[in-house]
Amino acid sequence: MTRRPTSRDVAQAAGVSQSTVSLVLGGKWHGRVSPATARTVRRAAERLGYRPNLAARNLRLGTTRTVLLVVPTPSSTFFGAVYTGAAEVAARHGFGVVVYPWPDDTGSGDASAQGGPFASPREAIDGVLASSLAVEVLKEFSHTPAVMLDNDPAGATPTVAFAVADGMRALAAHLGALGHRRFGHVAAAADQWTFHERGGALAAAVAALPGGELVRATSVIDVGAAKEAAGRLLDRPDRPTVLVCDDDLMAAGAYKAARARGLDIPRDLSVTGFDDDVLATALEPELTTVRLPARRLGAEGMTALLQLLDGRSPEPRSLPAELVVRASTASPRH
């Protein structure tokens, strides 16, 4: 016999019935199977290297113990961290995590191109953990329990979000205390809650500052594009004394724009980022930014989702967005 051993093989080897094997290995044998036979069964399973067939189990139980993590761009350190946190919590509860890269070419287009109702692994799922893409995701997985990540907590679906407004306020306060008044905002051109939130908080904070002014340029999240956008702000006659960027990657672009114009950071210009990516400490000078604990986002999101799957309704949780002051911010020159 070269095929994978089944519970029936174990039963035969142990001299019992298949049901007994299932009971013992399932852990629900107390008072139904004698400790002695239980041991025999476990020993036989061990010896044969038995591993339960997942497909059969799933079919029988009607559950997969798998959740889908929907991410816009898997090749980012941020979502790598989210994944890690989520997978950690999931594993602790016997759940697995499957990644679904949302808008990339791997998307649903290919799947339906298979002809007929084609089921990809992403359909064998108990729940969905989705980041920042509310509308579309909910459309495709409408009848599946879902938790949103870093989305509007006021929405219909349970959400775990960063307190990005807090973070932005803390950042603005730090800059205000340094003496900055003319702010430039290098904003992400993405229609997502978190960016609207950041923009709103910054605008409010600057408006509350005596003599505060705010100019804005938008770009996609990319070094080159951000450099260009930052350049537009720096070329204004009333050049800002600080560039607040929506992302660390964009801050790297701002660095380049500044240096191309002979501006020293932080002496001539302060720059800030958002996320606290590896990049933040790789840049020179090291970047003042707002730390978003991505791994924790994944972990808390998964916790909430598991609660949801368990029938309990998870309380909405908010994660801190903490200011990290490094070397890219200083008082403006007079």
Place this chain on the structure above:
Amino acid sequence: MTRRPTSRDVAQAAGVSQSTVSLVLGGKWHGRVSPATARTVRRAAERLGYRPNLAARNLRLGTTRTVLLVVPTPSSTFFGAVYTGAAEVAARHGFGVVVYPWPDDTGSGDASAQGGPFASPREAIDGVLASSLAVEVLKEFSHTPAVMLDNDPAGATPTVAFAVADGMRALAAHLGALGHRRFGHVAAAADQWTFHERGGALAAAVAALPGGELVRATSVIDVGAAKEAAGRLLDRPDRPTVLVCDDDLMAAGAYKAARARGLDIPRDLSVTGFDDDVLATALEPELTTVRLPARRLGAEGMTALLQLLDGRSPEPRSLPAELVVRASTASPRH
């Protein structure tokens, strides 16, 4: 009826038997079902929103159409790209991809802690795509078709690897042509084929250079640690004129070590990386490095694995590692 519709429901709605539904939707009905009934069935399936139950299908077919991607650290842009390439090819063949973060806390420790033979989704798998961790991975998935990524092509399992030696040679030639003779190697302290390969190629190339000298410092792949290692090389009396780093991230550390000592890049010191991460263009000056097409690695690896699953034996493929010259290298001052 509120539950998920089954093929039997579709059959009833279309006024045919379950087998007919299965035949039609499976696409194997030519000569067995009339085009008219086929249309009826498809229409009914559409109307009910029928999606096949994956667990049942897997059980019946004894296959999961899923492959496992084993990665050491999912929170890196490199493996994100590998994943994307792999998932793309997989989807085109109706396969899904599940990620298994290898040595992290999510590992097998937790799984066995569940008590009894606990099956995680990572076991319902047709094949394994594993990167750089040969020995251990093969231990756990010994009876599963596997393809290695970026590992020794001479090994027993089929492999798709970068021609890192070529890349390193091209890099050394570039530096030699600029006039460099005293090389510093900031090497990754990881016991992986790719790093041995890089080190060997560099040593050979430098040795072949008239008057070539090579000093080496190792560190883990991390900005801070690399900065420290690079510093050790820069503090030598016979300071190297160029630091060749095993990774872009380590090059960032080298930048910091150089700047801490008042050395200008590339005037006083040339620095090179490896990988061509986003980081490479985010740094200033932009980093001369060797590009490893990570996405292609995933794609080719998946292609090979699918061939393997198909019974064919894949020819070992090697991917180019191409030199990318940017602004961090120049001729040494005399």
Place this chain on the structure above:
DNA sequence: GGGGGTTCGTCATACGTATTACTTCCCGTC
């Protein structure tokens, strides 16, 4: 008009598991 082929379907079954209902055995008690 009956044999043989083609077309269109259906019946029955198996995949491997978890669980409910049931049988068997044995012991203590009146």
Place this chain on the structure above:
DNA sequence: GACGGGAAGTAATACGTATGACGAACCCCC
């Protein structure tokens, strides 16, 4: 010695699909 009852284990079944073995029409042609 009959009987209640717990302990230990088993038989049977269902989950939803894919497919090989069977039928039942229908047509063609000798």
